[in-house]
Amino acid sequence: MQDLSNLLCRNLAVLLAFLLAILLLHAVYVAFARLFFHPLSDFPGPRLAAVTSLYRTYFDVVQGGEFLQHVLMLHEVHGPVVRVAPNELHFNDYRAYHDIYSVEARFTKDANFYHCFNTGDSAFGVIDPEESRIRRTVLHPFFSKQAATSLEDRIRHKVDQLVAHLEKRCSIPSNMFLAFRTVTLDIITEYLFGQPQNAVNCNAFQAPLLLNIQDSVPLLWLIKSFPSLVTFLPYIPKWISLSVHRQFVAFCSVQAFLEAILARALVDVSKSSWSDCPPVSHHFLDPFRQFKGFCCPSTKPLFFDEALSLIQAGSDTVGNTCTVGTFHILRNKRTHNRLVAELKSVWPEKDERVDINLLQSLPYLTAVIKEALRLSHGFVTPLPRVVGPQSATIAGFVVPPHTIVGISVVAVHMNSDIFPEPHSFIPERWMLPTSSALDRYLVSFSKGPRTCLGSSMAWAELYLIFAFLFRKLDIEIVGDKIDDYRHFKDYFIPVHTGEPLHIRARRSE
Numbered sequence: 001m002q003d004l005s006n007l008l009c010r011n012l013a014v015l016l017a018f019l020l021a022i023l024l025l026h027a028v029y030v031a032f033a034r035l036f037f038h039p040l041s042d043f044p045g046p047r048l049a050a051v052t053s054l055y056r057t058y059f060d061v062v063q064g065g066e067f068l069q070h071v072l073m074l075h076e077v078h079g080p081v082v083r084v085a086p087n088e089l090h091f092n093d094y095r096a097y098h099d100i101y102s103v104e105a106r107f108t109k110d111a112n113f114y115h116c117f118n119t120g121d122s123a124f125g126v127i128d129p130e131e132s133r134i135r136r137t138v139l140h141p142f143f144s145k146q147a148a149t150s151l152e153d154r155i156r157h158k159v160d161q162l163v164a165h166l167e168k169r170c171s172i173p174s175n176m177f178l179a180f181r182t183v184t185l186d187i188i189t190e191y192l193f194g195q196p197q198n199a200v201n202c203n204a205f206q207a208p209l210l211l212n213i214q215d216s217v218p219l220l221w222l223i224k225s226f227p228s229l230v231t232f233l234p235y236i237p238k239w240i241s242l243s244v245h246r247q248f249v250a251f252c253s254v255q256a257f258l259e260a261i262l263a264r265a266l267v268d269v270s271k272s273s274w275s276d277c278p279p280v281s282h283h284f285l286d287p288f289r290q291f292k293g294f295c296c297p298s299t300k301p302l303f304f305d306e307a308l309s310l311i312q313a314g315s316d317t318v319g320n321t322c323t324v325g326t327f328h329i330l331r332n333k334r335t336h337n338r339l340v341a342e343l344k345s346v347w348p349e350k351d352e353r354v355d356i357n358l359l360q361s362l363p364y365l366t367a368v369i370k371e372a373l374r375l376s377h378g379f380v381t382p383l384p385r386v387v388g389p390q391s392a393t394i395a396g397f398v399v400p401p402h403t404i405v406g407i408s409v410v411a412v413h414m415n416s417d418i419f420p421e422p423h424s425f426i427p428e429r430w431m432l433p434t435s436s437a438l439d440r441y442l443v444s445f446s447k448g449p450r451t452c453l454g455s456s457m458a459w460a461e462l463y464l465i466f467a468f469l470f471r472k473l474d475i476e477i478v479g480d481k482i483d484d485y486r487h488f489k490d491y492f493i494p495v496h497t498g499e500p501l502h503i504r505a506r507r508s509e
């Protein structure tokens with residue numbers, strides 16, 4: 001008996017060693033093939049990145065949102081194109097932006113990347129170009145220029161609430177990271193669901209939904225690198241990773257919020273409780289309306305993915321632009337004075353209604369917003385696209401089909417040939433006789449067939465927020481250790497880890 005079990009153990013050990021050897025040999029073979037026989041073998045970059053995508057995982061997950069900074073550093077060593085993963089190239093030549101994202105390029109989104117947002121059934125998440133075209137066509141009427149105009153009163157109302165709260169808090173410093181995001185979150189959620197959220201009225205702007213969205217952000221890279229982890233996350237005990245546990249709880253809370261609000265919207269639809277101007281969700285939940293491509297095959301409620309991506313795409317981006325812009329305006333007395341003077345010149349009685357068309361015609365306000373968009377970037381991760389079906393020429397390099405390519409908006413917005421002194425906030429750069437040529441390099445909203453669907457809404461929010469804030473209030477920065485917004489972690493959105501912007505405000509003259 002003893003002999004038999006010894007024999008079994010020995011055989012098992014031999015089998016395991018054999019399997020391990022095969023795995024090892026396979027790994028060596030794959031590494032060798034990727035290094036020397038892959039279509040991207042001739043592109044420069046770290047050898048380890050050419051061998052395994054775990055190279056990126058290390059910077060995304062272990063270092064935490066450090067991949068972009070690392071890639072930008074790699075360009076200093078390797079030049080304008082770098083192989084950043086076995087099948088992926090990153091460019092930092094601004095010509096590549098047009099070559100990759102323009103309508104003519106026709107590259108598709110990289111499915112392996114976009115699955116981490118868990119919104120495959122949304123305009124943002126769909127990969128197939130034809131499906132994307134249909135979704136964008138259906139959503140367009142709700143986010144067109146005309147729709148943004150009809151949203152104006154809603155936006156005004158929210159911004160007025162913000163101004164009133166800031167004024168009331170007076171000597172108490174207000175956290176503007178939260179404050180701006182409560183406004184944008186309220187605008188998009190109320191537009192989508194027609195149910196008041198009132199995040200802006202929360203004590204110290206600490207709206208639970210907003211805090212949960214923010215807390216769940218770092219989970220993104222974990223899910224991207226280990227997709228099946230989503231299944232196991234509920235079982236990861238706190239003692240293994242308190243931070244992952246917290247992120248997961250926040251992630252679940254956002255999902256629960258959406259499920260609940262969609263369930264309520266469904267009841268409203270069934271009761272037809274909105275006769276005129278129903279919220280966006282009702283158009284999609286109404287069983288009598290047929291939206292091609294909008295049936296949800298998964299177990300999630302209908303419109304869930306769309307709502308999740310719209311809330312995230314629509315709130316943090318504008319909030320971040322307002323925070324970064326406000327910081328720079330307050331840091332620069334000349335800019336601050338010039339902006340206030342321009343606003344006062346066309347809007348002498350601040351309690352009277354100002355026409356948004358008038359605001360949109362103001363050269364300095366427009367330049368300030370453009371500069372705020374440039375320095376806040378939008379989505380900083382290189383938006384990955386798959387070349388195909390033929391090879392393509394990107395910034396002068398011939399790239400084989402099926403290669404994943406991208407260029408971060410940061411590589412364009414921080415290019416000193418296009419934007420001299422790129423780290424400085426200089427609205428005047430947008431007002432020179434030659435400035436209209438500069439517009440094509442402001443790529444915050446991306447370009448081409450997958451360009452931002454909500455840019456008109458974003459512009460309307462930005463005009464009203466900046467104008468109301470700087471015309472109606474006298475504002476000053478509180479504290480001297482505030483983050484200067486130069487450094488950020490890359491979690492698709494830029495995450496600033498320094499002290500958030502706090503201000504004190506009082507009613508202006």
Ligand code: HEM
Nearest residue numbers: 123124313314317318378383444445446450452453454458
């Ligand atoms: C300053 C504000 C904003 C910036 C900088 C911004 C930026 C972007 C960028 C760069 C993309 C392309 C993403 C990709 O290719 O993966 C995008 C897509 C998108 N954005 Fe925005 N966005 C802003 C505001 C908004 C708002 C307010 C909404 C609507 C509520 C919105 C809705 C969308 C949607 C639905 C997409 C997906 C389009 C597609 O993939 O076809 N965005 N946005």
